[in-house]
Amino acid sequence: xxxxxxxxxxxxxxxxxxxxxxxxxxxxxxxxxxxxxxxxxxxxxxxxxxxxxxxxxxxxxxxxxxxxxxxxxxxxxxxxxxxxxxxxxxxxxxxxxxxxxxxxxxxxxxxxxxxxx
Amino acid sequence: xxxxxxxxxxxxxxxxxxxxxxxxxxxxxxxxxxxxxxxxxxxxxxxxxxxxxxxxxxxxxxxxxxxxxxxxxxxxxxxxxxxxxxxxxxxxxxxxxxxxxxxxxxx
Numbered sequence: 001x002x003x004x005x006x007x008x009x010x011x012x013x014x015x016x017x018x019x020x021x022x023x024x025x026x027x028x029x030x031x032x033x034x035x036x037x038x039x040x041x042x043x044x045x046x047x048x049x050x051x052x053x054x055x056x057x058x059x060x061x062x063x064x065x066x067x068x069x070x071x072x073x074x075x076x077x078x079x080x081x082x083x084x085x086x087x088x089x090x091x092x093x094x095x096x097x098x099x100x101x102x103x104x105x106x107x108x109x110x111x112x113x114x115x116x117x
Numbered sequence: 118x119x120x121x122x123x124x125x126x127x128x129x130x131x132x133x134x135x136x137x138x139x140x141x142x143x144x145x146x147x148x149x150x151x152x153x154x155x156x157x158x159x160x161x162x163x164x165x166x167x168x169x170x171x172x173x174x175x176x177x178x179x180x181x182x183x184x185x186x187x188x189x190x191x192x193x194x195x196x197x198x199x200x201x202x203x204x205x206x207x208x209x210x211x212x213x214x215x216x217x218x219x220x221x222x223x224x
Contacts, residue, residue, distance in 0.1 A: 047161065047204060047215040062212050096160055102208035103151040105172065107160035 002027040004097050004108035012091075012115050018084040022097030022108060023077070030055040030075040035101035038071070038082045040093035041110070048093075052101045053080055060101070087115045119143050119207055121216035129224040136192040138219045140205035145185050149209040152181055152190045155218075156201040164203075165190065195221075 008020035022036070029036055038050040051061035053071040061069050070083040084091060092115045098104035120143040130136050140150065148168035153161035163172045165181035168188055178193045192199055200223060205216040 046217050047206070049206075049213040049215070064212070098160075102149065102213070103163055103166045103206070104153075104161070105163045107162075110160055 002106045006097050006108045006111040012087055013117055014088055014115055015086055018087050018113055020082045020095055021079050023079050029073055029078050029080055034099055036080045037098045039096045042093045089115050091115050118212050119210040119214055121205055121214050123216040123219050127220040129222055130195050131224045132195055134195045136195050138190045138203050140188040140216050142186045142207055146207045146209035148184050149207055150188050151206045153204045154201055
């Protein structure tokens with residue numbers, strides 16, 4: 001059973017960079033055929049797809065976030081990461097990592113990131 | 118972006134009820150449509166992929182149908198563990214989008 005776990009700061013100041021890591025267990029991020037995604041959920045609101053990455057570094061980002069977004073994979077640590085620059089209060093959300101590119105069959109438990117000074 | 122709408126936005130039902138939720142896309146998405154169930158404080162759980170295929174381990178009381186722009190999720194006999202919020206999601210466009218959700222609570 002694949003398990004994912006998000007980690008990173010829970011509080012980020014406006015204009016700074018939000019950085020999160022997802023650690024995968026029970027499977028390998030470098031297994032061919034699987035993509036690895038980030039999704040967020042604003043407080044008491046719906047879900048927003050952020051983007052995905054393949055083990056070879058290929059990415060596909062939400063166009064609305066693309067200019068601020070960087071994803072990476074560390075196969076040696078079996079992790080993938082998200083960096084979102086120039087954050088504002090609108091980036092406050094629960095951030096989930098998940099397996100999949102089009103549909104998401106395994107999810108992390110989510111981590112709340114608050115943007116506040 | 119392809120916009121997704123869901124109806125109703127909320128409903129109240131009893132255990133044993135048949136529940137139907139609809140999802141509409143702003144343009145043709147063929148069958149690139151997925152359904153998720155989320156309970157408070159938990160991550161969403163994939164129920165249906167490709168509009169009508171049941172994800173492994175999901176009870177057969179869940180079913181999905183539709184193609185193009187109109188889709189339906191049906192729960193044939195609602196169980197206590199089925200309460201929560203249901204979301205549809207499309208992956209046809211350049212940006213994948215979720216519907217706003219349908220909250221199912223106890224009558």
